[in-house]
Amino acid sequence: MYRNAPNKPVECRQRTASDKRPWLRAALLALALGAVCPAARAASAAQLLARGDYAGAAAVFEADARLGKAVAQNNLGVLLLRGQGVSKDPVAARGWFEKAAAQGLRGAMYNLGMIFLRGYGTAVDRVTAAGWLDRAAQLGDPEAQFYLGMLHYRGTGGGGNPAVAGHWFELAAAQGVKEAQFNLALLLLEGKGLQPDESRAVGLLEQLGESHPDAELVLARIHLQHGEDAPRAAAALRLFRKLAENGRPEAQAALGMMYVTGTGLKADPEEGRFWVAEAARQGFAPAQRQLGDLHAAGVGGERDLVEAQAWYALGAAQGDDEAGQRAAAVMKELTPENREKARARLKALGLEAAPAAAAPAP
Numbered sequence: 001m002y003r004n005a006p007n008k009p010v011e012c013r014q015r016t017a018s019d020k021r022p023w024l025r026a027a028l029l030a031l032a033l034g035a036v037c038p039a040a041r042a043a044s045a046a047q048l049l050a051r052g053d054y055a056g057a058a059a060v061f062e063a064d065a066r067l068g069k070a071v072a073q074n075n076l077g078v079l080l081l082r083g084q085g086v087s088k089d090p091v092a093a094r095g096w097f098e099k100a101a102a103q104g105l106r107g108a109m110y111n112l113g114m115i116f117l118r119g120y121g122t123a124v125d126r127v128t129a130a131g132w133l134d135r136a137a138q139l140g141d142p143e144a145q146f147y148l149g150m151l152h153y154r155g156t157g158g159g160g161n162p163a164v165a166g167h168w169f170e171l172a173a174a175q176g177v178k179e180a181q182f183n184l185a186l187l188l189l190e191g192k193g194l195q196p197d198e199s200r201a202v203g204l205l206e207q208l209g210e211s212h213p214d215a216e217l218v219l220a221r222i223h224l225q226h227g228e229d230a231p232r233a234a235a236a237l238r239l240f241r242k243l244a245e246n247g248r249p250e251a252q253a254a255l256g257m258m259y260v261t262g263t264g265l266k267a268d269p270e271e272g273r274f275w276v277a278e279a280a281r282q283g284f285a286p287a288q289r290q291l292g293d294l295h296a297a298g299v300g301g302e303r304d305l306v307e308a309q310a311w312y313a314l315g316a317a318q319g320d321d322e323a324g325q326r327a328a329a330v331m332k333e334l335t336p337e338n339r340e341k342a343r344a345r346l347k348a349l350g351l352e353a354a355p356a357a358a359a360p361a362p
Contacts, residue, residue, distance in 0.1 A: 045075070054085025065096060070103040077111065081120065090121025101132070109136035110144040117147065126156040137168060142175035149180065162193025173204070178212050185215075189222070198222065217243060217250055224254065224263070233264030244275060249284035252276070257290065260299060273300030280311060288315035289323040296330060305330055306338050310345040 048056040058079045064072030077096035080089045094115055100108035113132035116125045130151045136144035149168030152161045166187045172180035181204050187194050188201040202222060208215035220239035226232035237258060243251030256275030259268045273294050279287030288311045294300055296308035309330045315323030334342060 054079060056085070058085035065099075068099075068103075070100040070105040070108070073097075073100040073103075074105055074108040074111065077108070081111075081115075090115065094121060101135075104139075106136045106139040106141045106144070109133070109139070110141050110147075113144060113147065117151075126151060130156050137171070140175075142172045142177045142180075145169075145172035145175070146177045146180045149183065153183075162187055162190075164193070166194045178208060181208060182212055182215060185218070189218075217248065220251065220254065224258075227263045230264070237264040244278070247282075249279035249282040249287060252279035252282075253284060253287035253290060256287075260294070269294075269300035271300075280314070283318070285315045285318040285320040285323065288312070288318070289320050289326065292323065292326060292330075296326070305333055306341045306345060309334060309342040310349055313342075313346055314349060 045057045045060045048054075048060065058076060061072045061076040061079065065076045073096045077093040077100070079085050080087075080093035080096065082088070094112065097108045097111045097115070101112055109132050113129045113136060114120075116122060116129035116132065118124070130148065133144045133148040133151065137148045145168045149165040149172060152168065153165035154160050166184060169180040169184040169187065173184050185201040185204040185208075188197045188204070190196075202219065205212075205215045205219040205222075210216065216239050220236045220243070223232045223236035223239070227236065237255070240251045240255040240258065244255045252275045256272045256277075256279065258264055259272030259275065261267065261272075273291070276287050276291045276294060280291040292308045292311035292315065295304045295311065297303065309327060312323045312327035312330060316327050331339070331342075
C-alpha cells in the first residue's frame with residue numbers, strides 16, 4: 001500500500017471492505033525500494049534489505065534523509081510506518097513523507113494520500129487523501145490515479161462522480177493497473193459517467209483474461225446475455241465450464257443453469273443439478289436458492305420438498321430474501337414428520353438454527 005521509491009511494484013490485490021458494489025475494488029500494490037539515491041547508498045540499502053537487515057537499511061536512509069534527500073526521506077517513512085528496523089511511528093512517517101512530497105516526490109504524495117485514506121496515525125480524512133492523491137496522479141503516478149478514481153466513484157463525503165472516476169481509471173489502466181482496467185470495463189458496461197460501450201468493455205476484459213480473478217467471469221456473463229447468438233452462447237459456456245472446473249461457485253451455478261435450460265448446449269437437467277449443487281455446497285446463496293428450486297420442482301431428479309426446504313433455509317440464513325420467501329411457502333406444505341426431517345437435514349448441512357422465517361416450525 002505504501003510506496004518506497006519508484007518503480008518496481010509487486011502485484012497484490014485487496015477488495016475494499018466498504019465496497020458494496022460486487023465488482024469495483026481497490027488494488028493493493030506493494031513496493032520495492034528504488035534507485036534514485038546515489039548508487040552506492042542505494043545498493044547498500046538494497047543489500048541490507050535483501051538480508052533482512054531493516055535496522056541497517058533504516059540507518060542508511062536516515063543519514064541521507066537528514067541530508068535532505070527526498071527518496072531516502074520517503075523510504076525511511078515507509079520503514080517507520082511498517083515498524084521495520086525501527087519502532088513503528090506513523091506520525092514520524094508522515095513527517096518524512098511530507099518532507100519528500102515538498103520536494104516533488106510523487107511516491108511520497110501517494111503515501112500521504114493513503115495515510116489519510118486508511119487513517120494510519122491520524123483520523124481518516126478522505127478529502128485530504130484526495131488532495132494528496134490528486135497531486136501524485138497529476139504527476140503520472142498510476143496507483144494514485146487508480147485510488148483517486150475510486151474516491152471519485154464513491155465520493156469523498158457526498159455523491160460520487162463516475163465520469164471523473166472513469167477519467168482516472170483510464171489513465172491508470174493505460175499504465176498497466178489491472179484493477180483500473182477492470183473497473184473501467186465495468187463503467188463502460190453500466191454506462192455510468194461514460195458512454196455505454198459493451199464492445200470496448202469486452203475488449204478490456206479479454207485483455208485481462210486469466211491475469212484478473214474476475215475478468216473471465218464478467219466476460220462470460222456478458223456473453224450469456226446474448227445467449228440467442230450461438231457463438232456468444234458457446235463463448236459463455238467455455239468460460240463458465242473452465243471457471244466451474246476450477247472451483248468458482250458463481251460459474252458452477254451459471255453452468256448448471258445453462259444445462260437446466262439448454263442454453264448453448266443440449267439440456268441435461270441432471271448435470272445441471274450437479275453443478276448447482278457444487279456451488280451451493282460452497283455457500284453461494286443464489287445457488288442454494290436455485291438448488292431448492294430444482295428439488296422443489298423435481299428438475300434433474302426426484303421432487304424432494306424436505307431437501308428444497310433445507311437449501312432454501314441455508315440461502316435465507318445468508319440474507320437471500322427470495323430464498324426466505326420460498327422456504328416459508330414450502331414449510332406450509334411439509335407434514336410434521338417432514339419438518340423434523342428438514343431440521344435434521346439443515347443440521348447435517350451445517351446450519352444449527354435457521355432464521356425464524358426459514359426454519360421449519362416445531
